[in-house]
Amino acid sequence: MNRIIEYMLPPQRSTVASEVDSLFAFINIAGFILFAGIMITILIFVIKYRRKSEDDITPVITHNSILEVSWTVIPIILILIVFSWGFRGFLKMSSPPANAYEINVTAASWLWEFRYPNGGITVNEVFVPVDRPVKFIMRSDDVLHSLYVPDFRIKQDVLPNRYTTTWFQATSTGEAILYCTEYCGTAHSDMLATVHVLSIEEFEEWLETGLEVDEDMPLADLGRQTYTGAGCNACHTLDGTDRIGPSFLNLFNTERELVDGSVVIADEDYLRRSILEPMAEVTAGYPANMPSYAGRLNERQIDGLIAFIKELQD
Amino acid sequence: MSTHHISTFATLMSVAGALLFLTFLTVAVTWINIPEPFNVIVAIAIAILKAALVAMFFMNLYWDSKFNTVVFLMAILFLIIFVSITLLDTMFRDAGLPIY
Amino acid sequence: MGNQIAEKEKPSHLQHHFVDADQQFESSKLGMWIFLVTEVLMFGGLFVAYIIYRSWHPDLFYLAAKELDTALGATNTVVLIASSLTIALAIRAVQLDKIKAAVNYMAATVALAGTFMVIKYFEYTDKFAKGIYPGAGYTYDGIAHDMAANFFSIYYMMTGLHGIHVVIGMGLIIWMIIKAKKGAVHSGYYTPVENTGLFWHLVDIIWIFLFPLLYLID
Amino acid sequence: MAESTANTLKIREFPIDENPKHTYLNAEKGIMSWLFTVDHKRIGLLYLGSITLFFFVGGVLALLLRTELLTPAQSIIDADTYNQIFTLHGAIMIFLFIIPSIPAALGNFFLPMMIGAKDVAFPRINLASWWIYILGALFALYSIVSGAVDTGWTFYTPYSVQTGTAVVSMTLAVFILGFSSILTGINFIVTLHKLRSPGLTWSKMPLFLWSLYATAIIQILATPILAITVLLLAMERIFGIGIFDPTMGGDPVLYQHFFWFYSHPAVYIMIVPAFGIISELISTFSRKTIFGYWAIALSSLAIAFIGFLVWGHHMFVSGQSELSSVVFSFLTFFVGVPTGIKIFNWVATMYKGSIDLKTPMLYALAFLFLFTIGGLTGIMIGALSVNVHLHDTYYIVAHFHYVMMGGTVIALLGGLHYWWPKMTGRMYSEFWGRITCGVIFVSFNMTFLPQFIMGSQGMPRRYFNYVDQFQGLHQFSTIGSYILGLGFVMMAVYLVWSLFKGPKAPSNPWKARSLDWMTSSPPPHHNFEYTPVILHGPYDHHKPMREFRMGVVKEAADHGEPVEREH
Ligand code: HEA
Numbered sequence A: 001m002n003r004i005i006e007y008m009l010p011p012q013r014s015t016v017a018s019e020v021d022s023l024f025a026f027i028n029i030a031g032f033i034l035f036a037g038i039m040i041t042i043l044i045f046v047i048k049y050r051r052k053s054e055d056d057i058t059p060v061i062t063h064n065s066i067l068e069v070s071w072t073v074i075p076i077i078l079i080l081i082v083f084s085w086g087f088r089g090f091l092k093m094s095s096p097p098a099n100a101y102e103i104n105v106t107a108a109s110w111l112w113e114f115r116y117p118n119g120g121i122t123v124n125e126v127f128v129p130v131d132r133p134v135k136f137i138m139r140s141d142d143v144l145h146s147l148y149v150p151d152f153r154i155k156q157d158v159l160p161n162r163y164t165t166t167w168f169q170a171t172s173t174g175e176a177i178l179y180c181t182e183y184c185g186t187a188h189s190d191m192l193a194t195v196h197v198l199s200i201e202e203f204e205e206w207l208e209t210g211l212e213v214d215e216d217m218p219l220a221d222l223g224r225q226t227y228t229g230a231g232c233n234a235c236h237t238l239d240g241t242d243r244i245g246p247s248f249l250n251l252f253n254t255e256r257e258l259v260d261g262s263v264v265i266a267d268e269d270y271l272r273r274s275i276l277e278p279m280a281e282v283t284a285g286y287p288a289n290m291p292s293y294a295g296r297l298n299e300r301q302i303d304g305l306i307a308f309i310k311e312l313q314d
Numbered sequence B: 001m002s003t004h005h006i007s008t009f010a011t012l013m014s015v016a017g018a019l020l021f022l023t024f025l026t027v028a029v030t031w032i033n034i035p036e037p038f039n040v041i042v043a044i045a046i047a048i049l050k051a052a053l054v055a056m057f058f059m060n061l062y063w064d065s066k067f068n069t070v071v072f073l074m075a076i077l078f079l080i081i082f083v084s085i086t087l088l089d090t091m092f093r094d095a096g097l098p099i100y
Numbered sequence C: 001m002g003n004q005i006a007e008k009e010k011p012s013h014l015q016h017h018f019v020d021a022d023q024q025f026e027s028s029k030l031g032m033w034i035f036l037v038t039e040v041l042m043f044g045g046l047f048v049a050y051i052i053y054r055s056w057h058p059d060l061f062y063l064a065a066k067e068l069d070t071a072l073g074a075t076n077t078v079v080l081i082a083s084s085l086t087i088a089l090a091i092r093a094v095q096l097d098k099i100k101a102a103v104n105y106m107a108a109t110v111a112l113a114g115t116f117m118v119i120k121y122f123e124y125t126d127k128f129a130k131g132i133y134p135g136a137g138y139t140y141d142g143i144a145h146d147m148a149a150n151f152f153s154i155y156y157m158m159t160g161l162h163g164i165h166v167v168i169g170m171g172l173i174i175w176m177i178i179k180a181k182k183g184a185v186h187s188g189y190y191t192p193v194e195n196t197g198l199f200w201h202l203v204d205i206i207w208i209f210l211f212p213l214l215y216l217i218d
Numbered sequence D: 001m002a003e004s005t006a007n008t009l010k011i012r013e014f015p016i017d018e019n020p021k022h023t024y025l026n027a028e029k030g031i032m033s034w035l036f037t038v039d040h041k042r043i044g045l046l047y048l049g050s051i052t053l054f055f056f057v058g059g060v061l062a063l064l065l066r067t068e069l070l071t072p073a074q075s076i077i078d079a080d081t082y083n084q085i086f087t088l089h090g091a092i093m094i095f096l097f098i099i100p101s102i103p104a105a106l107g108n109f110f111l112p113m114m115i116g117a118k119d120v121a122f123p124r125i126n127l128a129s130w131w132i133y134i135l136g137a138l139f140a141l142y143s144i145v146s147g148a149v150d151t152g153w154t155f156y157t158p159y160s161v162q163t164g165t166a167v168v169s170m171t172l173a174v175f176i177l178g179f180s181s182i183l184t185g186i187n188f189i190v191t192l193h194k195l196r197s198p199g200l201t202w203s204k205m206p207l208f209l210w211s212l213y214a215t216a217i218i219q220i221l222a223t224p225i226l227a228i229t230v231l232l233l234a235m236e237r238i239f240g241i242g243i244f245d246p247t248m249g250g251d252p253v254l255y256q257h258f259f260w261f262y263s264h265p266a267v268y269i270m271i272v273p274a275f276g277i278i279s280e281l282i283s284t285f286s287r288k289t290i291f292g293y294w295a296i297a298l299s300s301l302a303i304a305f306i307g308f309l310v311w312g313h314h315m316f317v318s319g320q321s322e323l324s325s326v327v328f329s330f331l332t333f334f335v336g337v338p339t340g341i342k343i344f345n346w347v348a349t350m351y352k353g354s355i356d357l358k359t360p361m362l363y364a365l366a367f368l369f370l371f372t373i374g375g376l377t378g379i380m381i382g383a384l385s386v387n388v389h390l391h392d393t394y395y396i397v398a399h400f401h402y403v404m405m406g407g408t409v410i411a412l413l414g415g416l417h418y419w420w421p422k423m424t425g426r427m428y429s430e431f432w433g434r435i436t437c438g439v440i441f442v443s444f445n446m447t448f449l450p451q452f453i454m455g456s457q458g459m460p461r462r463y464f465n466y467v468d469q470f471q472g473l474h475q476f477s478t479i480g481s482y483i484l485g486l487g488f489v490m491m492a493v494y495l496v497w498s499l500f501k502g503p504k505a506p507s508n509p510w511k512a513r514s515l516d517w518m519t520s521s522p523p524p525h526h527n528f529e530y531t532p533v534i535l536h537g538p539y540d541h542h543k544p545m546r547e548f549r550m551g552v553v554k555e556a557a558d559h560g561e562p563v564e565r566e567h
């Protein structure tokens, strides 16, 4: 039984996980016993009381107080246990410790942006320390999203009109996957991010250096890294097929027709404007829903992206 | 045949008179400034009284099968359920959970 | 029970699956009451929205209600109460087989309903002139609250849905006038008039609540 | 003669015409006599045809979804199409199929018959409700061709306000369909209150009718809120009234309250009639008096009532106040108690019975199996801390398919087979019936059991792409769904075959005791030739069938040429 339940759940990697899992196991086991009991009884009845002749006469049994009271009271006891157990876990989940490390999260269709107390920003990746409570203060730029990390057993909707919060304390280092679980349109299922859980020292170090851009990396390589890191790949492919936005392949220096009918050449300036103010010039035939990256990417990353796009010719 | 109730002319007129008076009253109380929660309470109380008059005497609930009254009250009851539980969210969003 | 009534004794308005006219009358009336329940709850949804928003922004409701003309609202309340009275009198007249009086009372009801709609029309156009449109079309800047448009959205939804009901009610009453003139309703059979009356009273009751909630906030 | 009905009433009895010449099916001819019929039986069949059609449409869409999910990335359709398809699948299955399914099809047909009435209280309104349903369906179809909808069946704001798809026409469709549902509900309540035959007291009402009564109450009290919700949503899109849209100062969580205030009670609109069918099936095929009649009857009402207090369990992580989450979770569990009472009473009914595993009974047993799983997993996701992990994952998808497909649809199939002889006058093939039931049962589990596992492992729902880890389970599920489809095709074949070639049905093939079986198969135009007088309970299986009587109103008996028997 334990093996099955372990198989059914993702690894436990936060302090609340075991609380959730034990209740999950309890309901499964209690439910299974109840279910098996009912089914076996039915099976026995079906075999023992199968019809023997067309004129079978059956007794009149209309009630039995002991039975009826017990199958009312026992479920009530069970649900009270389940409720208070679930309540206990929920209480823990909804009361972040006061010393939690706070990260501001902005969800936009379709990317996750994380802002650290030191002003650093990452997109679609978040770096957190292990064994230390981390609190996400979340807000959406547009529609509802929901932040879900199965390994931590946390989930919270992200709203456009007010802040919501969730917190966790990771118990082991490594990567964990972060999903968007509130339906938010076309690329809802691509709105993923990675949680990097670092040891305290690694995290301190990352805060110092990790946010700086590697000056030595060639621009185009940086661009390729940013392309996936910042989530451009959710909407733009590199192989010429359309996704939500146009493919980057052969984009540079071609003529682009905008929704207002005008035609522009996709030169460096245009690419830059497209990244920083995508709504200003919307390409005909595509929805006007690219998020702005102004403030989310630094100058070097933008340059990198442009260099990267320029290279994509076949 | 059960007898259908026929209201007398006098009943209908006096109910209408009462309704008009209550309408005047509900406007009139706004002239004397009653403090915050009570003005709403007074206004709603008068409205409920008026609605009850209409339901009982114009809509004949007073003489009708009581089941019809039950049916009508169900609507009110479920509306109250809807509002009160929703308020449980909207009024307590920032409150958090009391630690037990 | 009356299945025994031979076919020819059955009144023409009695449908075959009812035992007698009383059963049919009681059924229709119960059906109407249940329908009214659904109406109450449908409006109820708007009342809930109203209550929630008022609990969030009491100041908004205070400010915005000042834009509404209490005198017109009160007049309309009186008009609707009068129309409730006339339709009740019409039913009484039908019950007493005074068909002519009934028709007159119903005509008076329609006229009062019309008055109500005319006053509503003036209220609406007055608002539109100021730029108070529902929702995104809102341009008025006389209310110092950034949620002012929301109050008027609720106002328009509530009074608009109510207005539609007034119009439907007028249609029903006109239909009843036609029926009465044809002699299709009388003391032995007045179910449709009775049900129309119930509908009309409900429209009145809803206004009885709308009036203090929208106009009398201070 | 039967001492048990030792009363001094002088009643006469009519033998049931085994193979009647005049039935409701041939009372009038031509397509118009169907489309504009006021006969509740024909309207029931109109509904049955319509919901079957939409079930197939919804089912084919489901198979498309499953096919797309064979591979983690795109395989046959693109992301937008996928989103539209699951929205349509959900909306069609909910609003066009499952809400009207049992009440409007089987309920319409059998409610008047079970109380010995000639029709429902308002036959024309009944017909109107079908036409309104068709109108709503046309609006839904219109919205599909004019750009479809990609919001999910829940239409959550603000996405539903911003998306470029045909949301307004879909919400109007839902608005219209709501009225159809309301009219059916009104009709049922009034009919049950006013048109019961002499002797048919509330305590002699078949449990199917109690369940329809509870359902009708929910329909009346919940549906208007749906109407105003979708109306506000449409206004939000048309005028931007800003009640639900945060860009205009509105509140998206308020929308969710509005939506679930209807849609949670609506799940009991779906399941409670199914409970009613199961009560009939278990008692008839165990040939035994129902155990705990009042417990089953009143638990339907209890479920209906408690069902109104728990809607927020869909919103635990939505950002509603924690306080209300706790209250909602607490209340949620209490629905399980009356539901459990039903299940235990059904099992107890089988004790010392004479159980015959005919197809309908097999479906009833399948129901007990599948619904109990669905219900217990409902308890799982009602628990606060676990819900946080499982919300919006495939665990939820599995839960609601177990209760809706494994519960309602399986019960509907049971009821369909049970009443097939009565409705059509023909017997279906028992052999194929049992085989198909087995196929559907096994393949259903193949389709949805894996979804519990992926859900717990963290596979989110409404996902077009997914991480490779889940591919195996997804593929297993897809294969299951194909076999499931095959099962339904098999059923369609043998049922249609039986219409033409099936043996003629006797009036009471199952030896059931309720009134619907006390008339010929198919029934005559007015159900009974005379107003019946009820002499026995609907579950009096302890008396041999030959002692069963249906009386007729005495005065009517004086006119006819009945066989006289004294009691
Ligand atoms: C027919 C439809 C139907 C039915 C009957 C139910 C029945 C129940 N449902 Fe379900 N539910 C849905 C349809 C249905 N549901 C749908 C469609 C959704 C998703 C909507 C969406 O988001 O798209 C959903 C989602 C849903 C959620 C939200 C999940 C989420 O999104 O996070 C929850 C949470 O509490 C829940 C709970 C329950 C419970 C407690 C019951 C109970 O009524 C179950 C009661 C039954 C039993 C408990 C089993 C039998 C009892 C016993 C054997 C006795 C012993 C019992 C105990 C000890 C308790 N359901």
Ligand code: HEA
Binding pocket: D055, D056, D058, D059, D060, D062, D063, D065, D066, D086, D087, D089, D090, D091, D093, D094, D097, D098, D151, D152, D153, D154, D397, D401, D404, D405, D409, D447, D461, D462, D463, D464, D481, D484, D485, D486, D488, D489
């Ligand atoms: C009554 C309700 C009901 C029913 C019966 C079903 C039945 C099925 N559902 Fe569905 N489902 C929902 C209601 C229902 N569903 C809802 C409400 C949602 C949520 C939508 C949302 O998120 O908004 C959903 C979502 C949903 C999803 C999740 C999509 C996602 O989140 O990404 C999946 C995926 O597997 C699925 C699959 C299925 C399958 C395989 C069936 C099978 O059981 C179907 C079986 C039927 C058939 C296979 C038809 C057989 C007929 C033929 C084969 C016809 C052949 C004949 C001709 C062509 C003439 N459903």
Ligand code: CUA
Binding pocket: A109, A110, A144, A145, A146, A180, A181, A182, A183, A184, A185, A187, A188, A189, A191
């Ligand atoms: Cu963001 Cu789904």
Ligand SMILES: [Cu+2]
Binding pocket: D263, D264, D267, D310, D311, D313, D314
């Ligand atoms: Cu629910």
